[in-house]
Amino acid sequence: MRITMIGSGYVGLVSGACFSDFGHDVCCVDMDQAKIDALHAGRMPIFEPGLDLLVASNVAAGRLTFTTDLASAVAGADAIFIAVGTPSRRGDGHADLRYVFAATEEIAAAITGPTVVVTKSTVPVGTGDRVEAILREKRPDIDVAVVSNPEFLREGAAIGDFKRPDRIVIGTDDDRARQVMRDVYRPLYLGESPILFTSRRTSELIKYAANAFLATKITFINEIADLCEAVGADVRDVSRGIGLDNRIGKKFLHAGPGYGGSCFPKDTLALLKTAEDYQTPVHIVEAVVKVNDSRKRAMGRKVLHALGDTPRGKTVALLGLTFKPNTDDMRDAPSLAIATALADAGVTVRTHDPEGMGPAKAMMPDLVYCTDAYDAAEGADAVVIVTEWDAYRALDLPRLKGLMAGPIMVDLRNVYQRADVEQAGFTYTAVGR
Known part of the structure; x- marks a missing residue:
C-alpha cells in the first residue's frame, strides 16, 4: 500500500x-x-x-x-x-x-x-x-x-x-x-x-481515557508512598502486594517524583477541558492533575530537607533530566521543578543525563552540565537520582562518596537498596521507604 x-x-x-x-x-x-x-x-x-x-x-x-x-x-x-x-x-x-x-x-x-x-x-x-x-x-x-x-x-x-x-x-x-x-x-x-x-468518537476517547487511567495509577502509588513514609511501611512491597492482583496489575505502580512527558500532562488537561465542555466533570482526573503538579514541587522540598537546615550555598548533583529513561524528551519532566526549587533556595545544581542535556540546556541554562555522574558529583553535598537511566543503576558508591563534599544520596526512583548505600557511608533518603 x-x-x-x-x-x-x-x-x-x-x-x-x-x-x-x-x-x-x-x-x-x-x-x-x-x-x-x-x-x-x-x-x-x-x-x-x-x-x-x-x-x-x-x-x-x-x-x-x-x-x-x-x-x-x-x-x-x-x-x-x-x-x-x-x-x-x-x-x-x-x-x-x-x-x-x-x-x-x-x-x-x-x-x-x-x-x-x-x-x-x-x-x-x-x-x-x-x-x-x-x-x-x-x-x-x-x-x-x-x-x-x-x-x-x-x-x-x-x-x-x-x-x-x-x-x-x-x-x-x-x-x-x-x-x-x-x-x-x-x-x-x-x-x-x-x-x-x-465509532470514531469512541476511538478518540479511548486514547484520553487510557492515559488518564495510567496517570491515575502513578499518582495513586505516589500518595501511598507518602503514607508509607509516615507509618513506616515500604511502598515497594505495597506495590508488589497490590500489583500481583490481576485486577490491578503491576505496571505504573512505581513510586517516584511524578509523571511528565509528551502525553500524560497534556492529555489529562485536554480530557478535563472536554469534560468541562460537555458539563460532565471528571473529578478523579482533576485530582490527579493537582496531585501530580504538587508532587514535583514536593520532591524539590524533599531534597532541600535532606541537605539540612541551611541548604543555601550547597551543591547538588542531579542525575537524570528527562522525564523517563531512553528518551531525550524534557517536556514536563520532574527535573524542571526540582532544579528550580533548588536554584531558588540558593543551591548550585550540577547535572548529567545521557540524552537530555541538549534540550535541557535550552530550558535551564544556569545549571552546570557535566560529562558523567562522577563529574556531576565532584564537590557535591548530595547526589539525587531523578531519572532511572541504566547508567545510574550500578554506580561505584565508594568512588562517588570520595568525590563528594557530603555523603548524602536522595534516590527519587528507589534504584538502590538502603543497606548497600549506607554501608558505603551515605545518608540515604528514598521514596515511600
Whole structure:
C-alpha cells in the first residue's frame, strides 16, 4: 500500500518507519526543511532506541522517503495519516488543533482520488467530525473517509510497542475505510494483534481515557508512598502486594517524583477541558492533575530537607533530566521543578543525563552540565537520582562518596537498596521507604 505520514515527529516518524518495515511504501512529510534534510542524512530528530537503524534499512530498501512537498506525497495515497503535534493550548489547557486542521486543508487541496484520512495525533472527541467536514466542504467531488487510529507508544520502547501492540484501535463506521485499515495493519493482524473497531468518537476517547487511567495509577502509588513514609511501611512491597492482583496489575505502580512527558500532562488537561465542555466533570482526573503538579514541587522540598537546615550555598548533583529513561524528551519532566526549587533556595545544581542535556540546556541554562555522574558529583553535598537511566543503576558508591563534599544520596526512583548505600557511608533518603 501507499501511505503518507504527515508529521515526522515522534509519532509520525516511528509509525512511518514501522509501516515501511511491514512492506508498505511510506512517505513522511514535514514542513521543517532542516528536519527533512537531517533525515535524508540519516540523523534522527529524536532519540529512540533502534529508530536510526530501522529508518536506514527501509530508506535503503526504497520503502521510506521524506519530503516537504505534501501535495506530491498525498496524490494517489491509499491512506493519509495526520501525525502532527497537539500541544496544550496556552492559557486554557485545550488541545491546540491548528496543526491538525492546517494539515487537513492541505490534504483537501492535494488529494486526487478516493482515500482514507487517518487521525494518528491525539485529538479530543469530535475532532474527526471537524476534519471530515473540512474535507467534504473543500472536496465534495472525492470519496474521503476519516478514521481515528490513536497511538499507544511508550517513549523508549516505541518500536516494540508498534510491532507488538496490546491492541489496535480503529474508529470508523465506513466499510471501505475498515478494509483499508485492515490492509494497513495486516502484518499485525496475521500475528494475532487484536484490532478493535469502534465509532470514531469512541476511538478518540479511548486514547484520553487510557492515559488518564495510567496517570491515575502513578499518582495513586505516589500518595501511598507518602503514607508509607509516615507509618513506616515500604511502598515497594505495597506495590508488589497490590500489583500481583490481576485486577490491578503491576505496571505504573512505581513510586517516584511524578509523571511528565509528551502525553500524560497534556492529555489529562485536554480530557478535563472536554469534560468541562460537555458539563460532565471528571473529578478523579482533576485530582490527579493537582496531585501530580504538587508532587514535583514536593520532591524539590524533599531534597532541600535532606541537605539540612541551611541548604543555601550547597551543591547538588542531579542525575537524570528527562522525564523517563531512553528518551531525550524534557517536556514536563520532574527535573524542571526540582532544579528550580533548588536554584531558588540558593543551591548550585550540577547535572548529567545521557540524552537530555541538549534540550535541557535550552530550558535551564544556569545549571552546570557535566560529562558523567562522577563529574556531576565532584564537590557535591548530595547526589539525587531523578531519572532511572541504566547508567545510574550500578554506580561505584565508594568512588562517588570520595568525590563528594557530603555523603548524602536522595534516590527519587528507589534504584538502590538502603543497606548497600549506607554501608558505603551515605545518608540515604528514598521514596515511600
